[in-house]
Amino acid sequence: MSKKEDTHIQEDLSIESEFNALIEDYLKTNHRRKVDIITKAFLLAKEAHKGARRRSGEPYIMHPIAVARIVCGEIGLGSTSICAALLHDVVEDTEYTVDDIKGLFGEKIAQIVDGLTKISSGMFGENVSAQAENFRKLLLTMSDDIRVILVKIADRLHNMRTLGSMAPAKQYKIAGETMFIYAPLAHRLGLFAIKTELEELSFKWENPQVYSEIAGKLRDTHRMRADVYEHFAQPVIEKMNELGFKYEIRAREKSVYSIWNKMQAKGVPFEEIYDIFAVRIIFENEVGIDEKKRCWDIYSVITDIYKLRPDRIRDWVSRPKSNGYQALHLTVMGPDGQWIEIQIRSRRMDDVAEKGFAAHWKYKEGKIEEDTELDKWLKTIQEILESPSPNAMDFLDTIKLNLFSQEIFVFTPKGEIRTLAQGATALDFAYDLHSRIGDHCIGAKVNHKLVPLSEKLNSGDQVEILTSKSQLPKSEWLGIVTTAKARTKIEYALRRLRREMAKTGEEMLNKSIEGTNIEITPAIIDRMLDYYQKVSKEELFCAIGNNEITLPQKIEKILTLKKQNPNNGIFSYMKQALHVGKKTEKIDSKTTEYEAIDPKKTYILEEDSFNKNFIMPTCCNPIPGDKVFGYIKDNNEVEVHSIHCPVGFKLKASHGNRIVNLEWGSYTQFPFISAITVNGIDRMGMLNDITKVITAGSLNIKSMSIETNDGVFEGRIIVYVHDVNDLQTLCSRIAKIKGVKAVNRRQN
Incomplete structure (x- = not known):
């Protein structure tokens, strides 16, 4: 037997083994046993993709099987979605048509495959308007059959798990697109486990060094957290066993990405993140026992043992989030002097939290409230689609406002509850009631007190909107509203008035x-x-x-x-x-054309780079040593962005074909600006000591602001540095000054 034949046999065995694993996953579920149609879909996909290989070199059919396993095991969908997952690339990549799929597998599977084919050529195309159009198609297919987007998310998850075989620029594009669109979609659909993994993988591929540093610190400090958990859990377990509860208790650590996010938001190092783990208590659904009552029974057990922090109670049991999430959250002071967050939920609630709306089908008895919440959200999306912003990127931003929002609950004067995104204003509420009310809104009463349109609302507020027929929408209102629904309605009204x-x-x-x-x-x-x-x-x-x-x-x-x-x-x-419909950043009578940049190459940033094609935008101000990428503009200028830059996220997601891989070369002359924050105990001479350290390091200060309050000071310093090493050395020297408690770099 030749080596080639032996390889084919081994590959066939691997394919068969993976498919058998899929069937085993399926048979463990509560879905009807439709193994025959799944096998039929597998055989067709295997034949259609015969000879095709992924970039990694493995047979292409392994990808649809892997997607089907995610759809079945991690999202909890049934045979229709599994078949669609197995066939999701057949129409696009082979000679088969949607009509062929319809003839062989029926209307529903063909409809889902057709929806996937419409958006599978990449979420985003060559130009901005095509990207927005593809995204609009995706959202339309969502409202038609939510399973289309669930299979698409599974497809993206497997692509992210196997991203290592791609070129760096391609990795940036796919990771940026995932973080910008797919992770928020997964979050909004309640797929918490998948949303977390998508964020984690995006972060890992874009920031391997930072990821590995935080992961290493998590491993090093795991034993310490395990001891804290055991000291906390022991008396709780004893009491719950005594009461005869059927439950599971465990500690769950935050993901690397969420820890890094918190470090950036607070400007603190890993060592100052104290809520790295939470305790989760999952109780079994018992016949005749009310879930809500059991949550509060367990709450009572915990608060009898430990002191409660009253401002940190979150009751998502009585009023679920609009993505279906239900749980009772509380924070208590543990025996080791640390605040510990506890999440109490039933087994059903846990399934919904991990698998989203798909999990409802397992428990469904008629139409339940959470499904209605999903319908409400899809209706909002439909309203936005009916009058989209003429600017394609604004359209993507508008939709994104609604993807990653936390909710608040406010009341109308008659006591009706309305759900809004956190940060919503009185004007957002007016447009949530009706576009006519929003258009003629002149003010509001919040809890019977007169407030302006820009007043931010809080959960539990009772809001009455005041209107006047003479009032008309104003363009400055776009700076007041925070929800996509209100923004879209104002833009539509302004265009109509115009x-x-x-x-x-x-x-x-x-x-x-x-x-x-x-x-x-x-x-x-x-x-x-x-x-x-x-x-x-x-x-x-x-x-x-x-x-x-x-x-x-x-x-x-x-x-x-x-x-x-x-x-x-x-x-x-x-x-x-x-x-000609172009945006211009330079107002000049001529446009400089630079030499062509090849997105497939890696470019080295040298001393003279910034006299040529490369420019440094002010959104993130990267410095030598930071991980960076380039965005090729129309005239072949290349913007250099930090890998963490929020503007860069959008560029990676929407202009993937213009992303180029960059690396720093030798850089010693040209200075870059960077910001640091310093805080500590104030004393006489503190400011003088800090400036001495900076000037002793031969660095120049661009600006400095320090505030003191009750003996504590906090300052922000912008300095000129040559690279990351300069900045790290400066931070470590300032940290040694008496009274200084923390020094951290801040992204500008």
């Missing part, structure tokens, strides 16, 4: 030329645009309609308006740029 105003202005212009021999030709309009410095005909008519522009008393004067040279002047350049 069209009406433009129509009025056009009528005023036409009326002014009545009885003359003047005709409003394109040439006349161009002269008026130049003279009044407007970029479009609609803007010109709007300005006339709202009396911003007063037409000359003798209308014949518009024939003599001086037409500017279209090649000169800032305004003409902007008009020209807007006319």
